[in-house]
Amino acid sequence: MTYPASFALALIALLSLNNATYGAPVSQQRLLDADSDADNWLSHGRTYHEQRFSPLKQINDSNADQLGLAWYFETDTHLGLETTPLVIDGVMYFTGAWSNAYAIDAKTGALLWHFDPEVPREKSITACCGVVNRGMAAWEDKLYLGTVDGRLIALDQHTGKPLWSSQTTDPAQAYSITGAPRAAKGLVFIGNGGSEFGTRGYVSAYDADTGEMRWRWYTIPGNPEEGFENEAMARAAKTWNGQWWQFGGGGTVWDAIVYDPELDQLYIGVGNGAPHNRRIRSPGGGDNLYLSSVVALNPDTGDYLWHYQEVPADNWDYTASQQITLADIQWQGEPRKVIVHAPKAGFVYLIDRLDGQLLSAEPFTTVTWASHYDMKTGRPVEVDGQDYDGKPAMVYPSAIGGHNWQPMAYSPLTKYLYIPELDMGMPFEEIKAPDYKHLKRHFNTGYELTQDAASQRFTQALLKYLPKSHLLAWDVEQAKVAWKVPHPNIHNGGIVATAGNLVFQGTSDGRFLAVRADNGEVLWTFHAQNSILPGPVSYAVDGEQYIAVAVGRGGALTMNTGKSYPTTNPNNRIMAFKLNATATLPPVSQPKRPVPPPKTGMSEADIEEGRRLFDRFCARCHGAAVVGDGSIPDLRYLEPVWHENFEAIVLKGLMEKAGMPRFDEVLDEKQVKKVHAYVIERAHEDHALRQERGWWAELKNTVTDLGARLLAWLIRITTS
Missing domain, CATH: 1.10.760.10 (Cytochrome c-like domain)
Incomplete structure (x- = not known):
C-alpha cells in the first residue's frame, strides 16, 4: 500500500498524529547510549561514532531471502533523495528535495506531518549537485534542518512546526546547505557548500534551544588586510600565496561533522580548494591549509585542536568531506582510538583521534595522482605529470572521487569498512591563469570542462565501458581489501551493516541488495524501479526489524554523466522491508518521446x-x-x-x-x-x-x- 504526501490524506495524517505515541526526548545521555538502543536510529550515523552499524539481527544471513516490501511512501518530487532517515520511537523523520522535511509512521508509512521551508527556487543555481538534502539532527524534542538557501531551522518533533530559524550564510553569496546537521552538548553544528561558486568555508555552532550562534570556525584564511580570526588562521595564511580570497578559496564543510564523546572533540572534514587548479588559486605554491583536511575542534568554543591534511595543495577536487567514522581497533598489536576515513582521494586513512597522527594510508581503488604516503612526514608522494601542469593528464580517481558522499559502514564484528567504491579516472587540462575567468554563481574549476566533439564521444564511451564500481569490504586492522562485489553501473548507494552478518546497499540501476558481511555473497535482490543512492537504516517496531532506504535518482554524477534510463522516473520514495512482507510497487510506464522540432540550419x-x-x-x-x-x-x-x-x-x-x-x-x-x-x-x-x-x-x-x-x-x- 502506498501513502502519498497529498492533501487527500490530511485527515488520516491528523488521526495518525493524534494517536502516535512519542517516547523520551533525544537527550545527550540517550545519544551516548544509542549503541544499546537497537530499535532506533537517533542520529545521522546511528551513534556518535557514525559507524552505521545496527545491532539488530532478526534479519540475518540465514533468512535474508525472505525479505519483502513492507510499505512505501511517495514524495511529490523527482529531484533526488539523499536522506538518511532518523527513526525515533516508531516515527521516521527524513528530508527531500528543496529541504522539505517529513514525519511518517515507521511501521506503516502513513504521513504524520510535512514541513516546507519554502526555499526560493532561484537558489537552485548555487546548489552544486541538485537541491537535495541528506537529513536532520535530533535534540530533546526538536529536529534540525539545513536548507538550500542557508538557513538552520528547528522544528517541533511532534508537529513539524518551526520553532526558530537562523540564517547561517550570507544570502548575497553562493552558499548552500545540503548536509545533515549534528547535535551534541546542547549545540547544533552545521557547515555549508559552495566552494566552486566562490565561497570561503566554515563550520558554525548554534544554541539548540534558541538558535543563537555560539561560535564559527573558518577553514581557510581570508584577506590578511582584514586581520585573522584566530592563530590557526594566521598560521594557515603562511601556506597560501597570491590573492586567494578573491576567488573564495573553498574549504567548505558540506558533509562530515562528527562529535567524539570519549575525547570531547569535534571532527570536521574540510572540502576542496576553489578554484580546483592550485596554480590559479595560490600561485607560488603552498599547502593551502586547511583544505582537504580532517580538523579537530573544541566543541564548546570552536578552538582549533589539531589537523591532518590528507591532500596538501589539493589540485583535483579531493575533498575530505566524506563520512568520518570513529572506531576502537587493534593496530600493530596495540589498542587505538582511530578515525577511519575513505574520501575522494582514494586512500583509506587511519588517523589517531587523540592527536591527528597518521597511522596508515593505503589505496582502496585505482590511484595515479600519488604513489604512496611517506609515513615519516605523513605526506603523499605525488606522481610526476599528474598535476596537469602545462600538459593534460588522465588522473585516478576523478574529481567525483573514489568514494563520494554515499555513506559507508563499519562493522565492529567483522572489523570491515564497507565502501561504495568508484574506480574511475578523468582527463584534466588546465586553464592558464591569463585565460581564466572567475564567474560568480557558476562553476570555477580552473581546468577544462569542455572537450572537442571526438573527445566527448570517446569520454562517453569511457564512462559506459571502462569505469568500475564495487561494494568493497576493507579489512581495517590489516589495511587491505577483504572482498569486492562488482556493479554494472557507476555511482551506487550508501551502506548499512547489521549484526545479522549482513550489509545492505542500493545501486544506480535500481537494485537493493542484501550481502553477507563476511564474504560478499549476494543473498537477496529487490528491484526498486529507480536509483538508490543514500544509506539505508535499520530499526524495529513492535518486535519486527525493518530495513528502510530512500529511493530516487539525482545528484552530481547521475545528473552529469549522461545516464539514460529506459523508463520514466517515478516519484522519489521511502521503501521499508521486513521478513515475509508482500507489498508491491505500482507498474512503471514507458516514456513517450515527442518528435523533435526542425533543425535550425545553423553551421x-x-x-x-x-x-x-x-x-x-x-x-x-x-x-x-x-x-x-x-x-x-x-x-x-x-x-x-x-x-x-x-x-x-x-x-x-x-x-x-x-x-x-x-x-x-x-x-x-x-x-x-x-x-x-x-x-x-x-x-x-x-x-x-x-x-x-x-x-x-x-x-x-x-x-x-x-x-x-x-x-x-x-x-x-x-x-x-
Whole structure:
C-alpha cells in the first residue's frame, strides 16, 4: 500500500498524529547510549561514532531471502533523495528535495506531518549537485534542518512546526546547505557548500534551544588586510600565496561533522580548494591549509585542536568531506582510538583521534595522482605529470572521487569498512591563469570542462565501458581489501551493516541488495524501479526489524554523466522491508518521446560552439551530451512549447520560480540560440537512434513470430 504526501490524506495524517505515541526526548545521555538502543536510529550515523552499524539481527544471513516490501511512501518530487532517515520511537523523520522535511509512521508509512521551508527556487543555481538534502539532527524534542538557501531551522518533533530559524550564510553569496546537521552538548553544528561558486568555508555552532550562534570556525584564511580570526588562521595564511580570497578559496564543510564523546572533540572534514587548479588559486605554491583536511575542534568554543591534511595543495577536487567514522581497533598489536576515513582521494586513512597522527594510508581503488604516503612526514608522494601542469593528464580517481558522499559502514564484528567504491579516472587540462575567468554563481574549476566533439564521444564511451564500481569490504586492522562485489553501473548507494552478518546497499540501476558481511555473497535482490543512492537504516517496531532506504535518482554524477534510463522516473520514495512482507510497487510506464522540432540550419561551427557552452553551463544538471537522468527534464525530449520559449527561459528567467535559473549574466541571445541548436541536434540524433532501434526490435519480433509459427506448423505436420 502506498501513502502519498497529498492533501487527500490530511485527515488520516491528523488521526495518525493524534494517536502516535512519542517516547523520551533525544537527550545527550540517550545519544551516548544509542549503541544499546537497537530499535532506533537517533542520529545521522546511528551513534556518535557514525559507524552505521545496527545491532539488530532478526534479519540475518540465514533468512535474508525472505525479505519483502513492507510499505512505501511517495514524495511529490523527482529531484533526488539523499536522506538518511532518523527513526525515533516508531516515527521516521527524513528530508527531500528543496529541504522539505517529513514525519511518517515507521511501521506503516502513513504521513504524520510535512514541513516546507519554502526555499526560493532561484537558489537552485548555487546548489552544486541538485537541491537535495541528506537529513536532520535530533535534540530533546526538536529536529534540525539545513536548507538550500542557508538557513538552520528547528522544528517541533511532534508537529513539524518551526520553532526558530537562523540564517547561517550570507544570502548575497553562493552558499548552500545540503548536509545533515549534528547535535551534541546542547549545540547544533552545521557547515555549508559552495566552494566552486566562490565561497570561503566554515563550520558554525548554534544554541539548540534558541538558535543563537555560539561560535564559527573558518577553514581557510581570508584577506590578511582584514586581520585573522584566530592563530590557526594566521598560521594557515603562511601556506597560501597570491590573492586567494578573491576567488573564495573553498574549504567548505558540506558533509562530515562528527562529535567524539570519549575525547570531547569535534571532527570536521574540510572540502576542496576553489578554484580546483592550485596554480590559479595560490600561485607560488603552498599547502593551502586547511583544505582537504580532517580538523579537530573544541566543541564548546570552536578552538582549533589539531589537523591532518590528507591532500596538501589539493589540485583535483579531493575533498575530505566524506563520512568520518570513529572506531576502537587493534593496530600493530596495540589498542587505538582511530578515525577511519575513505574520501575522494582514494586512500583509506587511519588517523589517531587523540592527536591527528597518521597511522596508515593505503589505496582502496585505482590511484595515479600519488604513489604512496611517506609515513615519516605523513605526506603523499605525488606522481610526476599528474598535476596537469602545462600538459593534460588522465588522473585516478576523478574529481567525483573514489568514494563520494554515499555513506559507508563499519562493522565492529567483522572489523570491515564497507565502501561504495568508484574506480574511475578523468582527463584534466588546465586553464592558464591569463585565460581564466572567475564567474560568480557558476562553476570555477580552473581546468577544462569542455572537450572537442571526438573527445566527448570517446569520454562517453569511457564512462559506459571502462569505469568500475564495487561494494568493497576493507579489512581495517590489516589495511587491505577483504572482498569486492562488482556493479554494472557507476555511482551506487550508501551502506548499512547489521549484526545479522549482513550489509545492505542500493545501486544506480535500481537494485537493493542484501550481502553477507563476511564474504560478499549476494543473498537477496529487490528491484526498486529507480536509483538508490543514500544509506539505508535499520530499526524495529513492535518486535519486527525493518530495513528502510530512500529511493530516487539525482545528484552530481547521475545528473552529469549522461545516464539514460529506459523508463520514466517515478516519484522519489521511502521503501521499508521486513521478513515475509508482500507489498508491491505500482507498474512503471514507458516514456513517450515527442518528435523533435526542425533543425535550425545553423553551421557546424555554431552548433559546436553551442556544445561548448552547454558543457560549461548546462551539463552539470542536464547531463553530458544532453543525456539527462530524468530527475530534471531531459532536453532531448522537450515538448514544442518549451522550444518556443527556450530563450525566454534561459535569458529572462521564465521558469526561475520553478527552479530553472537564468543565465543572462553569462550568455547573450546569439549564444543561447547556438545552445538551442545543439540541443535540437542531439534530439534528432536520439530520435534517429530510437527509430533504428525500433526497426530492429520490430524485425526481431517479426522473426520470432515467424519462427514460432513455423515451429507450430512443423509440430502439427509431424504429429498429424
